[in-house]
Amino acid sequence: MREALDDRLAARLAALRVQRDWSLDDLAGRTGVSRSTLSRLERGEISPTASLLGKLCTAYGWTMSRLLADVEAAPPPVVRAGDQSVWRDDASGFTRRVVSPPHAGLRGELIEGVLDPGADIRYDAPPVAGLEQHVWVLAGALQLTDGDTTHDLETGDCLRFRLWGPTRFRNPGSEPVRYAVVVVLP
Incomplete structure (x- = not known):
């Protein structure tokens, strides 16, 4: 070793x-x-x-x-579903699954989000300025606001951007929206 x-x-x-x-x-x-x-x-x-x-x-x-x-040991190449952490905020109707967690030797991570109908999540500032994100809607409709720009995304759509200011994730539909977020450190 x-x-x-x-x-x-x-x-x-x-x-x-x-x-x-x-x-x-x-x-x-x-x-x-x-x-x-x-x-x-x-x-x-x-x-x-x-x-x-x-x-x-x-x-x-x-x-x-x-x-x-x-140079720590390489992360495991497979992250089993049972090993992925899941966090649920019942008050806001948001579920977050860390599909591919961060690791010292890697710059990216993969997160799955699910918003209940009407759920509205706001973030005042990015955890890291200039953080690269790719948001891919897997099912449903998502309204994502990046700074002053609002994007209406539907199943299959992907929004790519760098995070500099506040963001808002909102489910305007009557069904849950499921999406993947790829986060890449600058």
Whole structure:
């Protein structure tokens, strides 16, 4: 298990360097760590010390906890229906199922929402500014307001947008509306 984590860490460190278009010499200059040590680290030939990780995290502008969370064990590829959390707000007529929960190594998640007839849910602000959302109506009709723009969506319609301000999800129909929301972190 430790070996697999070290392998993922080595691959992630190499990817961070490549994403910045830095050579090993560039990274050595920024960290004070020899080029050969960095090369061996990225090939998984050595395990990093806390001090070495600290130097690399400083160079990349990451916290050590973010780096380690980024290389945790991969999320399970299948999230069984029985393992998906479901939350119901009886007062508003809203049911929320987390189909694909967030994970440190992934930027997206999938949520299923069901609004009873007449249900009206308002959010004053996004949890993260610029959050990307794709709302796909699976059954029924949904009125979704993003800022000052209202969209009337029917079965099969998909609304794509970035979340910057308040939103409102409303079921104007006489039947429940079921929809999927794909959330992608910026």
